[in-house]
Amino acid sequence: MTRVGAHDEPGPHRTRKGDAMTKPKSLGCTARSAKIQPFYVMELLEKAKSLEAHGENVVHMEIGEPDFTTPLAIREAGMRAMEEGHTFYTHSLGLPQLRERISAYYAESRNVSVPADRIIVTSGTSGAFFLLCAVLLDRGRNFLIADPGYPCYRNFGTLFDARVVPLPVAEASRFEITPGQVEGCGAVPHLLMLCSPANPTGAVYTGDSLARLFDAVSNAGGVMAVDEIYSGLTYDRKYLSALAISDEIVVIDGFSKTYAMTGWRLGWMVVPQSLVRPIQRVAQNVFISAPTVAQYASLAAFDVSTELEAMKETYRQRRAFLFPRLKQLGFDLPVWPEGAFYIYAGIERWRMDSMEFVERALVEAKVAITPGYDFGAYRAGSHVRFSFANNTENLKEGCERLEEWLGSL
Ligand SMILES: Cc1ncc(COP(=O)(O)O)c(C=O)c1O
DSSP states (O other): OOOOOGGGSOOTTBOTTOOBOSSOOOOOOOHHHHTOOOOHHHHHHHHHHHHHHTTOOOEEOOOOSOSSOOOHHHHHHHHHHHHTTOOSOOOTTOOHHHHHHHHHHHHHHSOOOOOGGGEEEESHHHHHHHHHHHHHOOTTOEEEEEESOOHHHHHHHHHTTOEEEEEEOOGGGTTOOOHHHHHHSSSOOSEEEEESSOTTTOOOOOHHHHHHHHHHHHHTTOEEEEEOTTTTOBOSSOOOOGGGTOTTSEEEEESTTTTTOGGGOOEEEEOOHHHHHHHHHHHHHHTSSSOHHHHHHHTTGGGOHHHHHHHHHHHHHHHHHHHHHHHHHTOBOOSOOOBTTEEEEEOGGGOOOHHHHHHHIIIIIOEEOEEGGGGOSTTGGGEEEEEOOSOHHHHHHHHHHHHHHHHTO
16 A cells, blocks of 8 residues: 655645645735734634643633523523424514514613614624624725724724724723714714723723713714623613614624623614614625524523523622732723623733733733733733633632732743
8 A cells, every 4th residue: 555645635735636836826815804803812712722732721811702601591492493493594684573572671671662673683793793884884984993992893894994993092081982082083983883881991881971972973974883792791880771872873782791692693783773774685695684593592581680690790709809809910900890701901010012911921821811902002012801701710720820920020
């Protein structure tokens, strides 16, 4: 039997006919797609996994995903949907009964009346961002976002050729975008996207801030959208949805975080009536419909309040542990995070760029955290994000490791 040598194997450097190729062929990707930045945190996660594959133990404080399994009643509803054969496309705007249920949720929990026909069920909130950006952004349009902010927003802006305008946010405004920034940024705010509670800062906008921002944007003829995906995870006061301020505000929310359903890929958006049909036309073409089994399962999500409260209470306790402990370790934490499961921490005193900081924390302390660069450019080198979507025992261990490592610097 002849031995198959490396040069006999089909691979990226040989054509099917076996001709040697010097370089993989460029497939002509667009300049637009080349501008999309990687998620550093995902690359860090891969490095952490490779350390783990070599027998190392890594404490994960970088992951922005609930560490809880989806509550049982929701999983059972999903299993029932499969047994009952709900395996077909749904209406392009979502299952009518789910849209009604979300409408009832706004009345019960947020004290706002939102007709079901303004609610669009999407493939995760990510699907909602795609649809909104597809109908509102274009070359020559300005897309205003917070810096630091959730990284995907700016990439959606880039995908749709818009001009992305990052607005720096800092502790002076409790990490909120201010109306003055919108008015003074020198660009028409065609679309302002903000996040409350915010990733990565945990900031929760007050009703007054939202109302003033909405005035600034709408007076300039733009649209304001609020990503409320963490709205079920506010710990200190009742969450006020931006929908209470105006029917003209777009609100995006979803099941991933509050309901621990990241893998089900389901979200929704509430839009002004005039946007329903334009969004529907894009949704029909791009997604056809959101995942059907997930839609049936999520009908049960609004009735698992005991589990939801328990998860929220657990996050609250982790925050109560982690915030003072990180302060004690020397991190600069000027703002108490009122929502989500993140702490955005200043690392200036160690005089190290955040990329080097997280690389060394991973390799030397075996603790994974996210560099500020994932969230923008403003003071990104002097900040890192901690996630408390991990149990307290692990968070304690992570802090002990960091203490020892930081002490050795
Ligand atoms: C602020 C924010 N919005 C949206 C998402 C994405 O959510 P989904 O799973 O609904 O696409 C995330 C995920 O980390 C997030 O942090």
